[in-house]
Amino acid sequence: MANNNSKSLGPLRSEITFTLHTKYAHYLWMGRELKRDNKGNITISSILSVPNCLGLLSQIQRDASENDPYADDYLLQFEEKVIAYREEMQKLVQQVVDLYMDRLPENFEIERSANVTPVSYAIHINSQLGYQLLYLLGDYDGLARAAMIASHLALITRGDAQEWLEEGAKLIRQCFGVVEHYKHSGITRQDAAENNARYQAAIQRMGYELPPDVLSGELRAEFAPLIKNQRNYSENNDTDVQMNVAAQPNSDK
Numbered sequence: 001m002a003n004n005n006s007k008s009l010g011p012l013r014s015e016i017t018f019t020l021h022t023k024y025a026h027y028l029w030m031g032r033e034l035k036r037d038n039k040g041n042i043t044i045s046s047i048l049s050v051p052n053c054l055g056l057l058s059q060i061q062r063d064a065s066e067n068d069p070y071a072d073d074y075l076l077q078f079e080e081k082v083i084a085y086r087e088e089m090q091k092l093v094q095q096v097v098d099l100y101m102d103r104l105p106e107n108f109e110i111e112r113s114a115n116v117t118p119v120s121y122a123i124h125i126n127s128q129l130g131y132q133l134l135y136l137l138g139d140y141d142g143l144a145r146a147a148m149i150a151s152h153l154a155l156i157t158r159g160d161a162q163e164w165l166e167e168g169a170k171l172i173r174q175c176f177g178v179v180e181h182y183k184h185s186g187i188t189r190q191d192a193a194e195n196n197a198r199y200q201a202a203i204q205r206m207g208y209e210l211p212p213d214v215l216s217g218e219l220r221a222e223f224a225p226l227i228k229n230q231r232n233y234s235e236n237n238d239t240d241v242q243m244n245v246a247a248q249p250n251s252d253k
Helices: 023-032 050-065 069-103 129-153 156-180 189-192 197-206 211-214 233-239
Strands: 016-020 043-044 117-125
Touching: 016 023, 016 050, 016 069, 016 129, 023 050, 023 129, 023 156, 050 069, 050 156, 069 156, 069 197, 069 211, 129 156, 189 211
Parallel strands: none
Antiparallel strands: 016 117
């Protein structure tokens, strides 16, 4: 019998598809480019796209795995927001659902709305917090579906629906804001412990000092990656997943 102990197992893979049913969620996925007039003045501000945000999260996760305390701080801030905002988004969805219960006569039976030609994306993300962001966007897509149908059925006005949609979109944009201007610090916790020139330069570059519990590594995000020098070989292989978020919809959808 062949000895398989010498063979290395690769990382796990799974085919995952993320589907959007509303233009409102798709706008957030695509983001928005900054626009200027002929004098160079900004006329329309930019909005980060979901794929770009996922790319930044992937970079931050890699830096955190290299024992960069500033990257850990970014992950901690993002995690706090995305998890709290998922709860807020679900509350918004429930408010719209309650409207159906309160205002729709019992003679009506309505199935959950779905787009006849939804947009689907194949995704492979190496950041658990990236999936949390997609969960938040999926919740928003559900909010948009419920609000627009409620408006169509005259349960709420179009203006009411737009207010709900803007409130939900704001939560996602605020998550973007945490990582949008991320800068690589170029240090490790060892530099901080030595209080060397690299650490002092990083403080100037990043614009703030880290709290002691983050700097020591005592406080990290629940979904923070393992630090490389704390991994063993099998952990490193089992947790590596390639980043591959399609910028365009699946061609077979």
